[in-house]
Amino acid sequence: MKAIAAAALAFAALIAVALLAPQWLVFMSMLVLAKGAVVLGLVVLMRTGLVSFGQGLYFGIGAYAAALLSHHLRIADAAAMLLAGAVAAGVVAALLGLLLANYREIFFAMLSLAFSMILYGLLVKSAALGSTDGLHLQARTLFGIALASGTERRIFLIAGAICVVIAALAVHRLLGGHWGRLATAVRDNELRVAYLGASPFRVVYVNYLIAGALAGLGGALVALAVGHVDPDTAYWTTSGEFVFIAILGGTQSIAAPFVAAAIFEALRTVASQYAPNVWQMSLGLGMLAIIMFLPAGLWSLARRRSAA
Amino acid sequence: MSVLAAQGLRKSFGAVTAAADISLSFDADTVVSLIGANGAGKTTFLNMVTGYLRPDNGRIIFDGRDIVGLSPRQITNLGVSRSFQIPQLFQTLNVHDNLLLAESIAQADDPQAATDAVLERFALRAYAAQPAGLLPEGIRKLLDVAMALSSRSRLLLLDEPTSGVSADEKFTIMDVVMGAARAAGVTVIFVEHDMDIVARYAARVVAFYDGGIIGDGPPEVVLRMADVRRYVIGEEIHAAA
Amino acid sequence: MNNILSVAFDGIVYASWLFLMSAGLTLIYGVMRILNVAHGSLYALGAYAACSLAGAWLTAGLPAAGSFAMLLAAAILVGCVFGPLLERGLLQWMYGKDEVVLVLITYAVFLIMEDVIKLVWGVDSMLLPEPYALPGNFMLGGLAYPVYNLIIIAIALVTGLALAFALHATRRGKLLLAVIHDREISMAMGIDIGRVYLATFALGATLAALGGAFTAPTVAVTPGIGVEVIVLAFAVVVIGGLGSLSGAAIGALLVGLVRSATVRYWPEAELFSIYAVMAIVLIARPKGLFAAQEARKI
Numbered sequence: 128m129k130a131i132a133a134a135a136l137a138f139a140a141l142i143a144v145a146l147l148a149p150q151w152l153v154f155m156s157m158l159v160l161a162k163g164a165v166v167l168g169l170v171v172l173m174r175t176g177l178v179s180f181g182q183g184l185y186f187g188i189g190a191y192a193a194a195l196l197s198h199h200l201r202i203a204d205a206a207a208m209l210l211a212g213a214v215a216a217g218v219v220a221a222l223l224g225l226l227l228a229n230y231r232e233i234f235f236a237m238l239s240l241a242f243s244m245i246l247y248g249l250l251v252k253s254a255a256l257g258s259t260d261g262l263h264l265q266a267r268t269l270f271g272i273a274l275a276s277g278t279e280r281r282i283f284l285i286a287g288a289i290c291v292v293i294a295a296l297a298v299h300r301l302l303g304g305h306w307g308r309l310a311t312a313v314r315d316n317e318l319r320v321a322y323l324g325a326s327p328f329r330v331v332y333v334n335y336l337i338a339g340a341l342a343g344l345g346g347a348l349v350a351l352a353v354g355h356v357d358p359d360t361a362y363w364t365t366s367g368e369f370v371f372i373a374i375l376g377g378t379q380s381i382a383a384p385f386v387a388a389a390i391f392e393a394l395r396t397v398a399s400q401y402a403p404n405v406w407q408m409s410l411g412l413g414m415l416a417i418i419m420f421l422p423a424g425l426w427s428l429a430r431r432r433s434a435a
Numbered sequence: 436m437s438v439l440a441a442q443g444l445r446k447s448f449g450a451v452t453a454a455a456d457i458s459l460s461f462d463a464d465t466v467v468s469l470i471g472a473n474g475a476g477k478t479t480f481l482n483m484v485t486g487y488l489r490p491d492n493g494r495i496i497f498d499g500r501d502i503v504g505l506s507p508r509q510i511t512n513l514g515v516s517r518s519f520q521i522p523q524l525f526q527t528l529n530v531h532d533n534l535l536l537a538e539s540i541a542q543a544d545d546p547q548a549a550t551d552a553v554l555e556r557f558a559l560r561a562y563a564a565q566p567a568g569l570l571p572e573g574i575r576k577l578l579d580v581a582m583a584l585s586s587r588s589r590l591l592l593l594d595e596p597t598s599g600v601s602a603d604e605k606f607t608i609m610d611v612v613m614g615a616a617r618a619a620g621v622t623v624i625f626v627e628h629d630m631d632i633v634a635r636y637a638a639r640v641v642a643f644y645d646g647g648i649i650g651d652g653p654p655e656v657v658l659r660m661a662d663v664r665r666y667v668i669g670e671e672i673h674a675a676a
Numbered sequence: 677m678n679n680i681l682s683v684a685f686d687g688i689v690y691a692s693w694l695f696l697m698s699a700g701l702t703l704i705y706g707v708m709r710i711l712n713v714a715h716g717s718l719y720a721l722g723a724y725a726a727c728s729l730a731g732a733w734l735t736a737g738l739p740a741a742g743s744f745a746m747l748l749a750a751a752i753l754v755g756c757v758f759g760p761l762l763e764r765g766l767l768q769w770m771y772g773k774d775e776v777v778l779v780l781i782t783y784a785v786f787l788i789m790e791d792v793i794k795l796v797w798g799v800d801s802m803l804l805p806e807p808y809a810l811p812g813n814f815m816l817g818g819l820a821y822p823v824y825n826l827i828i829i830a831i832a833l834v835t836g837l838a839l840a841f842a843l844h845a846t847r848r849g850k851l852l853l854a855v856i857h858d859r860e861i862s863m864a865m866g867i868d869i870g871r872v873y874l875a876t877f878a879l880g881a882t883l884a885a886l887g888g889a890f891t892a893p894t895v896a897v898t899p900g901i902g903v904e905v906i907v908l909a910f911a912v913v914v915i916g917g918l919g920s921l922s923g924a925a926i927g928a929l930l931v932g933l934v935r936s937a938t939v940r941y942w943p944e945a946e947l948f949s950i951y952a953v954m955a956i957v958l959i960a961r962p963k964g965l966f967a968a969q970e971a972r973k974i
Contacts, residue, residue: 178776226959233711233775237914238958241951244907248947305539308528312536315525322485322523323582324511325540363907367783374780404794411787415766418773418781 130299133382134292141288145281153280154352159392160287161348162372163385167298168338169373170384174302175334176314177231181239182369184223184246185216185339187361189346191250192216194262194356205266205274205283209290209347216343220336228332231317243361250358261357264350283351290344298337299381310334342369371414377424387424437496438463438590438622439484439515444493446479446646453479454490455646461590466613466623468633468654470667471643477626478520480643481592485517486510497590516588520595522579526568530559530578533567541585549585556615557581573604580612584619591616593625597632605629609636630658630668642667678818683936685816689825691932692832696887697905698912698924699839700880706856706919707876709775713782714762716906717789718881721758722888723897724793725750727802730892734806743807744827751889755882763877768870786902794899801896808893828890835883836925843921852876856919911954917964926965 144156165182172179189212196202196211223242230238250256266283267274274282301307309330312320317327350356359365368391376387398406417424439461446454453476461467469477482488484495486507494501502510511517525533534553538546554560557577562570567578576596583591596612597605613636616623627633633640633654640657642650644666650657657663664670697719704712730746762785770781811823843849855862855872863869888901895901912931916923931950938949945952957965 226955229962230958233779233918234914234958234962236776236779237711237910238955240907241911241954245948245951245955248945248951251947252944305536308532308536309540311528312525315527316523318507319523319525319582320540321506321508322511322517323537323540323585324508324587326508364903370780404799405791407787408791411784411789411791414780414784414787418777418784 130296130303130381134296137382137385138288138292141292142285145284145288150280153284155392155396157280157284157287157348157352159385159389160284160291161345161352162369162392163345163388164291164294164348165342165345165369166372166376166384166388167295167381168341169369170376170378170381171298171302171310171334171341172338173373173378174307174314175310175331177235177331177334178370178373179239179335179338180236180363180366180370181241181243182338182342183361183363183366184239184243185220185342186346186349186365186369187243187246187250187356187358188216188219189213189343189348190350190356190360191256191262191346192343193266193347193350194264195256197264197266198262203265203267204271205269205279205286205351208264208266208351209286209344212347212350213290213340213344216346217336217340220339220343224332224335224339228328228335240363240366243366244363247358247361247363250361257357259358261355263355265354266351280352283348287348287351291348294341294344295381295385298341301337302381306330368410371410374414374417375424379423383424437461438498439624440496441480441484442494442496444480444483444495445491446476446483446488447491452646454483454493457493457646457648459641459648459651461622461624463589463622464620465639466616466625466637467639467641468637469624469626469641469643470628470630470633470657470663472667475643475667476646477643478594481517481594481624481626484510484592485515512587514587514589515592516583516585516590517592518576518580518583518594518596520598522572522575524567524575524578524582527566529564529566530554530570530574531563533578533582534559537582537585541587543585553581553584556618557611573600573608576600577608577611581615584615584621588619588621590622590624593623595626595628597627597629605632606635634658679940681816682819683940684933685821685825686939687933687936688929689828689932690935691928692829693887693891694908694912694932695832695836695925695928696883696890697909698916698928699835699921700883701909702913702916702919702921702924703839703852703876703883704880705913707852708767708771708873709859710767710778710782711775711910711913711918712880713779713906714785714789715782715880715884715909716902717786717793718754718758718884718902719888719891719905720793720899720902721754721789722751722885723892723901724797724802724888725754725885726889726892727804727897728797729753730804730807731802740806740810743810747807747889747892748886751882751886754885754889756878758885759878759881760874762881763874767877768873771873786906790899790902797899799899801898802892803896804893806893824893831886831890835886836921839921848875908950911950914964915954915957917967920964920966923964923966 141156144152165186169179169182192211192215193208196208227235227238251259256262266279269282269286309325313327313330320327346360372387372391373384375391376383398409437460441457441459444454444457457480469480471477479488483490486505490503495503497513497515502513525536531550534550535546538549543549554563559577559581562574570578580593580596597608600608609632637654639652640650640654641648642657642663649662649666650660658668701712701715704710726747729750730743733743733746734740766785770778808822808824811827813820814823843853851867852872855867855869859869912927913924915930916927931953934949934953935946938945
């Protein structure tokens with residue numbers, strides 16, 4: 128039950144931040160949680176041997192679903208927004224997955240990229256959705272309970288923490304048992320999986336669905352944090368960021384995406400302050416360094432130390 | 436009681452005829468060996484029976500139903516299992532997990548117990564924790580077959596079970612494999628190039644040549660046929676003086 | 677009728693430019709199995725180098741027609757310096773890694789190059805309108821079009837034909853085709869893969885830079901012009917079939933014409949249409965229009 132203990136610890140830390148930390152840390156924690164959730168979905172797919180270059184699609188859907196709730200349906204409830212984000216993304220993933228689960232490797236990567244760019248194109252050209260300016264949103268209630276002005280983000284962080292910790296534990300459970308083995312098997316030798324009587328398509332499809340829903344949750348969470356959504360959430364460089372964080376953390380642990388997201392956000396904050404012109408270069412150099420020297424991600428450093 | 440019957444199978448790849456009107460019937464609980472030179476059509480036959488290739492014409496009846504057009508996954512679930520010329524394993528999983536996966540997919544009542552039983556029967560216990568990608572070739576072959584023999588199989592197709600295995604290991608492996616198959620009451624059809632193995636383990640031999648069958652009967656008979664000698668086994672160059 | 681003519685013409689111009697980008701990308705993938713995201717940077721470098729070289733040429737008071745030669749020179753400089761630099765300096769140590777990892781590596785290079793370009797040329801946009809305006813206009817269906825567009829079409833045609841000839845009719849070209857077909861056998865036959873890789877990458881880089889150099893006079897050259905181009909080039913290459921030159925040509929034509937039509941008749945769908953075409957093609961032909969047949973695995 129190491130996992131539950133770790134999750135409880137993380138949850139407690141998040142609550143502490145939500146209640147006690149200054150606003151900027153609360154905000155950053157929301158971003159870390161959100162991006163970590165998207166990357167967690169990527170990790171699930173990577174265990175199956177697939178890299179999606181288009182999670183921005185679901186991230187964007189989640190963000191805009193939250194914004195549209197407040198804009199068009201006048202629902203300014205954070206819980207509804209989080210749910211809408213995950214469900215909207217999940218529904219689209221359920222549809223697109225029927226096509227995408229037939230592809231592997233480069234084609235899977237490129238097709239997922241294509242669909243995210245389709246959404247980007249639609250958003251940019253759509254005046255009703257705010258075009259390049261995007262949409263503003265402000266949630267004022269949680270489960271119908273009005274939030275005291277100034278405390279909104281703290282409450283959002285707690286709500287987000289609950290959703291994400293539960294999701295992370297569920298994924299941990301899933302990947303630790305038969306399904307995790309099956310995912311690895313599909314990655315290693317799809318043909319044999321079929322010849323044993325299981326369906327690789329089904330495995331990829333379900334994992335794609337999970338990744339989509341998680342990215343949608345992340346998108347909604349970011350929308351709540353920032354109070355604004357725009358088409359860049361679906362742009363391919365956003366998807367690229369998620370892939371970078373996934374590689375940074377590696378696929379060995381459920382906590383890795385969140386730790387990596389935290390490191391990434393911290394670095395990004397520092398870089399935008401002091402060295403905005405070399406941020407992309409630093410990202411690129413960092414990625415190269417990890418690929419060359421730490422192919423299993425930063426997590427492998429922690430394991431080496433504990434093994435030594 | 437016929438467990439598998441192929442009727443009028445035809446398959447061509449462009450100008451190459453891999454199967455020219457093949458009709459074969461296999462009874463339950465027997466051991467049959469398919470022999471023939473490379474390109475004669477043996478692996479094509481296995482690929483058609485297991486759904487990897489679709490015959491241009493003909494039917495394949497397993498357990499009373501025509502399985503042409505079904506996918507390998509569906510055919511496996513009906514009870515036809517297969518091992519491969521080049522072992523198809525899950526490289527990054529260890530031996531234990533490879534087997535556990537096979538048993539779990541086959542929906543064994545207690546996959547863990549079934550896995551332990553297989554590890555025992557195939558003498559793989561010593562390798563249980565090793566990743567499949569790092570095993571010696573003979574063990575890889577054994578694992579490949581062991582995975583194919585999970586709970587549901589009633590017909591086992593072995594594609595060159597001893598190819599790539601050293602001479603002294605061949606018989607050991609075949610003893611284990613055949614013992615396990617017989618214990619499970621599974622019908623075995625194996626493709627083989629080593630005639631000693633064929634003679635020792637097969638009750639019936641079917642010889643392929645150029646997409647057709649040139650011999651079908653007990654090993655003592657088929658392995659002595661003139662055509663089989665000419666096209667499959669090889670003739671004596673230096674006749675006895 | 678005029679409408680269709682102008683849509684067709686615009687489509688062909690766009691396709692020409694896309695072809696230059698995609699030809700290099702598809703060749704590099706075909707030979708080296710690398711989907712080169714840094715192609716976008718090479719395009720951008722070509723554009724910036726063109727601005728600098730041609731700009732300096734024109735500022736020095738030299739004949740304006742020579743600025744075209746400068747565009748070409750910029751492309752060759754970028755392609756034959758940066759191509760080999762990238763290939764020998766980084767990529768050659770990475771062969772053998774998983775295809776998707778190689779994509780990530782070239783993506784990392786792309787990110788690095790984006791900032792390098794900003795550091796060298798600054799963030800302000802650069803303009804080089806002279807070569808575009810110089811050749812004047814011609815009339816097509818009652819509308820005036822820049823002759824420059826005809827030059828772009830000509831360059832794409834010449835390049836395409838030259839590549840096709842080189843690949844199929846010269847010895848070196850056939851070696852390249854052999855490597856595209858089967859790398860391992862080619863090595864076993866004694867083909868020097870290292871040299872083939874280097875030459876291919878340099879060629880691909882030059883083509884990308886050519887695309888950038890000749891686009892420079894038609895747009896404001898800013899940091900980030902490589903970003904959208906690379907995704908478009910991917911779409912074309914995937915539509916045509918990875919590794920197929922004719923695929924790149926047909927794909928470019930298809931995408932160019934579709935885009936031109938949507939810009940005219942359904943502008944909201946412009947960005948969407950190209951990727952929709954890609955999705956549709958992949959549904960019908962999962963590996964692209966001209967993809968190679970795959971051998972049996974078991």
